[in-house]
Amino acid sequence: MSDIFTRNAWFDTLFATDGLYWMGQNTNHLPPHPQVLAALNQSVAAAEFNAYAPPLGFESLRKAIIDDVGLPGVQAMVTDGGVNALSMICRARCRPATTFVTTDPSWKWPCQFAEQMGARVIQIPIWRAETHYRLTAEALAAAVDDDTAIIYLVDPNNPLGISYSQQELAEFIDIARRHNALLVHDCTYRDFAPEHVAALGLDQRHVVMSVSFSKWLGLAGLRVGALIAAPELLRELAPFNSGVLGASVIAQRAAEAGLKVKPEWMETLRAVDARNKERIASAVARIPGLSLPVFPSAGNFLVIEVQQAGIRPEALVECYLRQGIQIRQGVYHTATFGDRFIKVSTSVPEAWADKFSTLLPEMVAQARQLTDFRQPF
Template sequence: MDDAIRLAFEVFGQLDKKIISVNPSFEMYSVYSKMYGMHHVPIHFNEKFEVDIEEIIDSIDKNTGIVSLLNPNSPIGKSWNENQIIRIIEKAKENQAVIIIDEVYYYFNPISFLDLIYEYDKLMIFRTFTKLLSIAGGRIGYIVSNYKMIDMLKRASGTYPVNCFAIKFAEKLLENPSIIENLIKIEKEGREFLISKLKTNNYDYYCNGGNYILIRSNKMPKELFDMLKERKILIKTYNNPILVDWIRITTGGIESMKLFWNEFEKLDLL
């Protein structure tokens, strides 16, 4: 989705205007705001992993160029409900701002606002094959919007932005929905297994419907990272103050989650 984000900034970004997003979130929105001379206005989550929607709405004004929302946000934040999304979009519409709803975790938490593209002419929905379908190396995703918005994006896009092998792979996946359904089932089983282990062992954890779980570990996250890496298991740690005591696990099939849990339990309870 990096190229989709880049295109959105290249086509619709305006020098010195604001881009509004929640924080923490996907870091590339902040990166591209700097590259294209926009001012990033982050709306911060609190220590309860909640964000004030009124603060988001109040931040949108005539100097706003882009409003970006992940649905659900990563690594924290619940899926937005329709009332929240419409209020944000309406405020953006009043100020001629573009809205991006990034649905990269759609397959895990299928709450979508795709139908709203028929009602709002500056709305874009981003989706990817990276998360569930395991072809991150293919660098393939797509943007859904109205004809005018897509036409403007195509004019700024490279001649061959996606290689032919990735396209063929994606086509076959879409032609075979049973593969997608099976992958959804496999990930859900693994996620539920890990959650059951965390509950049984009285861990604080956070899961908002994406293919990841945050865990408040007993050991320092950086220490656990190094120990698990030695066992060929990679986790994510954070420098953000509200996440510094948490580790993030990408969830997958039950065998992978058993492998993680067996090593994690031994190391974290030492």
């Protein structure tokens, strides 16, 4: 495990790098919608930040979140980013002698939250071309038993970008029901997946849903997300929230403004994201040894396999960082498969994707020769 102070200093340096192209954190860097900026400025001008928000979030935002997912009979709780919702769920359900079942790769932090509560984490490998890089019901059933507290599914998957059908989700839910486990459907990237299905719409007794405003709306630094669940489940989970004084007032105002303009905003964002993916895919196709295991990705990112090109992901990360572009090495997501790939964010200005693509041949050539590089986080 890396030293917490070294890790913090690393990211502090990145944050202080003037003009850095953030292409490794799946964050959205398009210029914000004017109405979102106006909501932020109005909230600051009114000094709303002097007071605490309601503990579950502003009622108007809670309603807007429920309207956005389009599911009747559920309630929403605004949290300090989607990650806080996931932490709350793990604190509520994970205990020693229970298991937390997810995929490999998955998102690392909920696995850590589960382990902190004494649960044993089981990760099911899905980096397999023969299963189309997807979790299967057969593999999940073999890993789940009556000791399973949580089945955690990131959909679309971060980093692979695959998304699950209604039939697949129904099969996963059936497994959760048989063992009285909670299926946690992490829908952080759902807005980039045109055919995304909310598992919560199929079952409200064994499913909860987490969402985020970091990716589609670009509010990563403001920290705002939500947990969506049936009222009785939310009553059970909410007392385990560490943010007992409510989420950021300013962030909530921006989130609500974003939901009001979401249709037009997403039309623009998806178009830019799609063009960036095509540009990067074209560049990858011209370099022997590089490949895209999943294309098109249902998330705002692409995984690029680099192993057959004879380079280390960390070396390529270092080469790009020297050019002012931050991308992510695979080991951040998975120790098992991390030496195979890098991940590149695509919800960014087109000039960023163009520069990444133009530099790719040179960066690959440099990375093959690079042996002295920093270990990124």
